[in-house]
Amino acid sequence: MKIQRIFTIVKMEVRRQVMDPLVLIFTLLLVPAMVLIFGLTMGSNYGWSSQYTIFEIMLPGFLTYACLLTIYDSAASVTGERELGLQKRLYSTPLTSREYISSQMISYTIKPVIQLFLALGMAFIVGFRPLNGLLGYILIILFMVVLTFCSVGFGMITSTFSNSASTAGGLAFIFIVPQQVFATFIPPDFIGAGSFKWIFPSYYATDAVGMIFAGNSLTNSVIWARMAILAVMSAIIYLAGLYFYERMKKR
Amino acid sequence: MLHITKDTGLDYNSSKQSPRAYAIEVDHLSKSFKGKLEDVKAVNQISFGIERGEIFGLLGPNGAGKSTLISMLTGILSPTSGNAYIGGHSIIDDLQPVKEMMSVCPQEPALYKFLSGMANIEFFGKMYLMSDEQITRRAEELLRQLGLFDFKDRLVRAYSGGMLRQLSLIVSLISDPDILFLDEPTVGMDPRNRRKVWDFLGNINSPEKTIILTTHYIEEAEALCNRVAIIDFGELLALASPAELIKKYDVDNLEDVFMEITGRSIMEGSY
Numbered sequence: 001m002k003i004q005r006i007f008t009i010v011k012m013e014v015r016r017q018v019m020d021p022l023v024l025i026f027t028l029l030l031v032p033a034m035v036l037i038f039g040l041t042m043g044s045n046y047g048w049s050s051q052y053t054i055f056e057i058m059l060p061g062f063l064t065y066a067c068l069l070t071i072y073d074s075a076a077s078v079t080g081e082r083e084l085g086l087q088k089r090l091y092s093t094p095l096t097s098r099e100y101i102s103s104q105m106i107s108y109t110i111k112p113v114i115q116l117f118l119a120l121g122m123a124f125i126v127g128f129r130p131l132n133g134l135l136g137y138i139l140i141i142l143f144m145v146v147l148t149f150c151s152v153g154f155g156m157i158t159s160t161f162s163n164s165a166s167t168a169g170g171l172a173f174i175f176i177v178p179q180q181v182f183a184t185f186i187p188p189d190f191i192g193a194g195s196f197k198w199i200f201p202s203y204y205a206t207d208a209v210g211m212i213f214a215g216n217s218l219t220n221s222v223i224w225a226r227m228a229i230l231a232v233m234s235a236i237i238y239l240a241g242l243y244f245y246e247r248m249k250k251r
Numbered sequence: 252m253l254h255i256t257k258d259t260g261l262d263y264n265s266s267k268q269s270p271r272a273y274a275i276e277v278d279h280l281s282k283s284f285k286g287k288l289e290d291v292k293a294v295n296q297i298s299f300g301i302e303r304g305e306i307f308g309l310l311g312p313n314g315a316g317k318s319t320l321i322s323m324l325t326g327i328l329s330p331t332s333g334n335a336y337i338g339g340h341s342i343i344d345d346l347q348p349v350k351e352m353m354s355v356c357p358q359e360p361a362l363y364k365f366l367s368g369m370a371n372i373e374f375f376g377k378m379y380l381m382s383d384e385q386i387t388r389r390a391e392e393l394l395r396q397l398g399l400f401d402f403k404d405r406l407v408r409a410y411s412g413g414m415l416r417q418l419s420l421i422v423s424l425i426s427d428p429d430i431l432f433l434d435e436p437t438v439g440m441d442p443r444n445r446r447k448v449w450d451f452l453g454n455i456n457s458p459e460k461t462i463i464l465t466t467h468y469i470e471e472a473e474a475l476c477n478r479v480a481i482i483d484f485g486e487l488l489a490l491a492s493p494a495e496l497i498k499k500y501d502v503d504n505l506e507d508v509f510m511e512i513t514g515r516s517i518m519e520g521s522y
Contacts, residue, residue, distance in 0.1 A: 005377065
């Protein structure tokens with residue numbers, strides 16, 4: 001893998017994302033705005049639990065959601081490039097599939113991480129004070145980065161089956177919505193969906209982030225088991241993304 | 252053993268030269284696509300060789316199989332059967348060295364529209380691991396030759412169609428490739444720009460640089476190519492220099508050669 005190629009693509013992708021400031025601001029502010037609104041409206045509502053407010057229960061899911069949206073972004077971007085013939089042009093250069101997917105992972109991690117900082121800032125503004133301090137925040141960011149890598153893999157898979165950027169945008173929600181519903185926003189056990197949650201990568205991130213927010217020790221084996229499972233799932237999805245991307249190249 | 256197709260002008264059996272001496276060697280290459288009722292053979296058992304330093308034309312109407320053949324040679328499509336060797340490397344088993352020595356100018360000017368012309372050139376130069384200095388030096392030279400230097404910092408979305416095609420050509424030449432594939436490089440250009448590109452391609456041709464050009468413009472093939480392969484319905488119908496083909500069929504130009512061989516005009520298209 002050649003770092004020069006990877007960072008050239010990352011630079012281009014960042015320029016693509018900042019080219020339309022309105023879209024950039026909207027997509028960057030969506031999750032932080034949701035955090036602010038829910039913080040203000042549900043910050044003192046203990047409707048789901050006597051120990052935590054609805055906002056505190058949902059906050060990890062909001063953070064995870066920012067990462068899940070990467071599936072849409074990366075799938076639409078790759079498919080759009082294919083429509084324009086840019087993917088074929090890239091295939092004909094010495095760029096390898098591994099370099100390309102690695103560049104996508106880095107490029108599409110930047111936005112969720114910015115959203116994460118903004119969302120945590122909003123949560124702080126509405127009075128949310130997690131119990132694990134700076135190290136806790138660092139671990140949360142690590143979880144989100146791994147989940148974003150996984151999402152880019154899903155994005156690559158989605159783009160394989162899409163003929164246009166708009167189709168890719170629609171198909172991406174096949175991977176986004178179940179993760180969102182069964183393993184992100186709503187605590188799975190709450191709606192009897194507990195038996196599904198294990199198959200979704202977002203569950204492991206959401207659950208672990210919730211534990212960190214709740215003040216569990218950062219050496220807690222459950223948190224690290226969640227990280228291990230999420231990392232393995234991400235690696236599998238990455239390999240699947242690589243496989244499907246290779247197939248797409250030759251289509 | 253390579254198949255000898257009629258009029259290919261090649262006879263690997265009798266040649267003392269090893270087939271590997273060719274810059275490009277195509278060996279029974281085929282590509283089929285799944286159709287609703289039956290498979291469609293876009294390229295059917297084509298074999299030929301291209302010598303180093305040649306400008307080689309693939310001539311045929313739209314849908315003849317030229318772009319499919321180019322796509323296979325550049326690793327974009329996998330052949331259904333057969334193989335090809337570029338600089339001695341198989342396109343099936345050893346593609347990476349092939350990609351490092353060649354470049355493609357696709358039929359559509361595939362460029363990043365939100366980047367400037369220069370940024371596009373830099374982007375693709377870096378795919379070949381060129382340094383900033385190398386890219387700047389080569390880009391300036393190419394931009395000046397094609398008259399785009401003053402527009403290099405303009406966003407590509409503001410380029411005209413002709414400028415886009417010329418920029419696409421510059422992008423494909425930035426790495427100074429040994430082997431250059433040009434897929435209909437002047438389609439849609441006005442006659443003045445087309446002539447400019449022909450002059451440019453004539454100038455960059457050298458004994459080290461092999462150019463493979465697909466076109467359905469007869470005058471383009473006649474003006475540029477040392478040899479042409481006439482392709483239709485995925486079959487290689489003839490291969491020789493334009494002058495040899497014209498002489499052989501005792502006609503006035505390549506259009507008439509095509510008419511003699513296929514019974515129709517090249518501009519009619521295959522479908």
